Amino acid sequence: MQVDTTVNFELTQRRGLIVWVYSLRQLKNLKRLGFVHYVSRKMKYVVMYLNEENFEEAKERIERLHFVRSVEPSYRPDIxxxxxxxxxxxxxxxxxxxxxxxxxxxxxxxxx
Known part of the structure; x- marks a missing residue:
């Protein structure tokens, strides 16, 4: 009996987002919206990645949060x-x- 061990792996297109915050207490809320890659506690910003297919709606949701100062998207996929x-x-x-x-x-x- 042979077992098929091949696994199909698909790359998910993602885009980076830098979120400047007033306070890092609500970091758990950002973790629910995307993958948090880096947190700067001194300068109070978060580098996170969002899936490309729902990037715009997730970005708008993050901008509306009360603890978010500003949001900067990554332009690397456009270059x-x-x-x-x-x-x-x-x-x-x-x-x-x-x-x-x-x-x-x-x-x-x-x-x-």
Missing amino acids: EMNFAEKIGTKAAYQADDYEEEHSSEIRLAENV
Whole structure:
């Protein structure tokens, strides 16, 4: 008898949110709305992640809480993260074959 041990794992798209608060006493309320990643007790802010599909409605709920000073969303998912066109040629950052990809020599953009 064979047991199927494969597990399908799906990545959930998330977006970061920085929540500035007046007091950290109500931190439990924020934990219910998303994943709390970091809490700064000195500067009184919370870094948390929310699921992308319900990000806007959760952000609005957090903004309406009485202990929240302000909310700043992360813009990283909206930014193009491919910088090869901006800093040099595309060929400098693409491996032609397997051996070049795993070699230890440093390739500069002008030598490619």
